[in-house]
Ligand SMILES: Nc1ncnc2c1ncn2[C@@H]1O[C@H](COP(=O)(O)OP(=O)(O)OP(=O)(O)O)[C@@H](O)[C@H]1O
């Protein structure tokens with residue numbers, strides 16, 4: 001007697017069996033896929049929102065450039081604010097790769113007021129800054145109205161207001177008068193918001209000559225601005241402290257405003273971690289839900305298992321059928337969750353004026369991860385199904 | 397032993413549990429190709445157990461079961477499954493049809509594990525349904541069919557793969573006399589076309605129509621009678637066509 005053929009289940013038929021099993025209980029399939037969907041949606045949303053927000057920051061920084069470094073005087077060992085050497089600016093200018101330099105000095109004892117009647121204590125958190133030449137070029141700032149302080153206007157009691165300062169003082173027109181210390185200054189210009197030098201937004205900016213004459217400015221800058229190409233930022237950064245203050249390089253603080261801007265616009269890491277945690281737990285619970293559904297399904301479908309065995313299914317075929325069913329069940333959840341996560345990202349991104357940017361790999365990974373979860377969840381029920389004795393199954 | 401035996405039991409016992417209760421005791425039996433055999437006996441006598449052993453759904457506790465000369469005790473799960481997929485067909489009292497799936501696809505399932513592509517399965521399923529007189533019911537779901545029609549769908553599913561042996565466990569048990577008779581007629585026609593048929597029945601009258609009757613009681617063969625030669629000749633003539 002020749003051996004009969006083999007018992008074979010074609011791959012498309014196996015997938016068909018998986019779908020068939022799910023169609024039998026659509027509501028149950030929906031509910032057990034829900035857990036997985038929520039888990040994946042949470043994870044995709046977290047990743048999507050974070051990448052979308054970063055996309056905006058990247059775009060902004062591309063426009064602003066990231067070559068700006070600022071040097072501020074730190075505190076000395078006794079906690080007193082140190083001042084920078086007036087010659088330091090010229091030294092910084094000589095560093096290789098440096099394109100623009102400038103400086104500013106905060107006048108801590110002088111404040112700006114709308115007029116004489118204002119209570120001297122009500123400074124409005126505004127600062128009076130003395131600006132070195134080419135501060136605008138170095139910080140990438142632009143004038144909204146009026147004009148910047150040129151050499152002539154630096155001699156005169158003319159002030160340029162940052163955007164916030166102008167708002168707080170209620171000034172919209174060039175030529176308005178303000179009080180700085182004991183003196184009246186004419187508003188010569190108003191600046192646009194300056195993302196990389198936000199201290200300018202809350203400043204009333206005057207020229208060095210007039211500051212020395214009227215406001216007791218001692219000639220020491222408190223911040224030095226330095227613009228270089230992005231490529232040379234690391235080397236310049238290395239050289240800056242010793243260049244600015246060769247005697248006490250440790251007391252000098254160098255920072256990169258573009259980094260601060262990026263950090264401020266990135267979704268809070270702790271919050272991201274929390275959501276990823278919640279997503280993983282939901283995924284785990286979803287996986288348990290799938291396993292549970294499959295266990296019930298195996299128990300309910302013993303007759304079907306017995307019948308299939310009588311029709312020539314091997315144990316492996318039965319196992320594969322239930323495994324595929326679990327994977328499809330989870331994949332349903334994964335697909336729905338991925339869609340939902342993308343939708344949440346889109347809504348949040350639109351609300352914040354960001355571009356929606358979810359890496360396609362994340363979307364693919366979302367579905368792949370769920371299929372893996374489904375496979376793991378399906379292993380035990382599938383093995384149980386395969387072990388079911390056909391005669392007992394047919395007798396029930 | 398006969399060279400033409402499709403099913404052969406040699407000293408076969410099947411026991412359950414411990415202490416072991418014997419459902420089948422030292423059974424010797426040979427069923428030849430082309431036979432139509434009824435198995436009769438009281439409830440719990442071991443009929444289903446015997447049929448399951450013939451169909452390799454169960455293994456003997458001792459003794460040898462041969463299907464088409466092959467000792468099935470030596471075969472693994474894949475080989476036994478292959479045997480069931482290609483050489484054996486089953487019919488059960490409860491039909492075991494899939495709800496929400498039409499007759500055609502229910503029958504096509506009978507070829508699912510033979511590696512035949514779907515379109516071919518459906519084509520052969522339609523032929524099988526026509527051969528059991530249900531050519532006009534291809535698109536009907538089980539709940540739209542009568543009990544007798546459902547059992548004929550189940551028979552079509554069992555024979556769509558042209559098995560050598562058809563094993564039926566009380567196929568008429570859930571049916572009224574008229575539909576039962578129609579089902580038995582289908583089995584007789586299949587047998588006439590060459591399929592070896594073994595059918596368990598409680599119905600003495602039905603059994604008396606069969607060319608061979610095996611009576612079992614308490615796991616032992618109590619009687620094994622063949623009818624006169626006339627039906628056998630008719631059967632052989634049918635098998636030759
Ligand atoms: N899985 C099992 N576990 C324990 N005992 C079993 C099992 N299957 C059958 N038996 C026992 O084996 C004996 C024979 O059972 P079997 O099902 O073969 O009887 P049967 O002749 O088909 O009866 P019926 O006409 O009621 O279907 C019975 O005593 C039964 O209790």
Ligand SMILES: [Mg+2]
Nearest residue numbers: 443444445565
């Ligand atoms: Mg029985």
